[in-house]
Amino acid sequence: MVAATISVQSAAAAVPAQRFIDDYLLYLLARASHVVSTEFHTVLRRAGVQVPVWRVLATLAGSPGETVSGLADACLLQQPTMTKLLDRMVRDNLVKRLPDPKDRRVVRIQMTTRGETVVNELLASAKKHETEVLARHPDIDATALKTLLRGMIGRHRRGKRLPG
Amino acid sequence: MVAATISVQSAAAAVPAQRFIDDYLLYLLARASHVVSTEFHTVLRRAGVQVPVWRVLATLAGSPGETVSGLADACLLQQPTMTKLLDRMVRDNLVKRLPDPKDRRVVRIQMTTRGETVVNELLASAKKHETEVLARHPDIDATALKTLLRGMIGRHRRGKRLPG
DNA sequence: TGGTCTTTTATGAAAATGCATGCTACTAAT
């Protein structure tokens, strides 16, 4: 819409100087993510569950037996952060650590019964919330948007380690 | 990573049992944002600039004289976090605090010369990076995507914010 | 077998963040 399409020179006066960030893809992505996530965080607060805890539980819901590093990657956290988060979640009886029979370096994380109870309620709320969000945006093709986002994610997975 | 892929029923083979989060809009948004931002953070690290510092400078670049709360909102941070971040940025001679002549409660933030120098280099890098990202995704209509994201952002502003 | 390199998780000190609250300044109503 509007601006950005008008040519450069004389148009500059006609286009009010927007902030850089308001046309910066990385910012728009971050802000959109933040805005919709913040809505759901209200649900989490009411349930007394911290955001990173929810992320771990939601990840484990679909893929039990994740490793510490795997969870860190999935939850967009650093590995030491995940280790300490898991310390708290073990303390709160949401998950437990199990040794990997094949590789003794690896620690596999499994939800406790309590963890599963908690996540099941939250998963229902999350799906409901997602539906509400999409309902507010009838112009958005959810499937297409998700495909697009997965494309952005996938095409950048050049190894899951720190880029030099 | 590992298994968990072994199908449960024959139908499961047709529809691979995805993790919940892999089809969850909020997660895909967060992950896409994280992935592309992380790329740019490499640039920031090389420049010795922390991520929140970059966000403040980038915001000020297009809109000088922001308030503390305005910056917190723009940078997706809480107000006390912003106050402390600004303490450090003042200490590092990137910005300065100025009183607002109309309202003595308000503190206006202005970049120093050094701040402007730093941000100008980073803005150039950011634009270059954005171009690269979009170049990797020829299937994505940048204008349409940005419009979509702005829509998501705008339609959720049920908070107190400029009516703009 | 022994040495070296890599991978995986944990730890510890320092830095940043979140939350509640305090304080000052403006606003509105009486």
Next chain:
DNA sequence: ATTAGTAGCATGCATTTTCATAAAAGACCA
């Protein structure tokens, strides 16, 4: 003017995250 209410910023403490590094196990190779 007085009071009450609100807005904007700062502060203190507890919690969390980060950064660098350690420790332990597996992989590779001579």
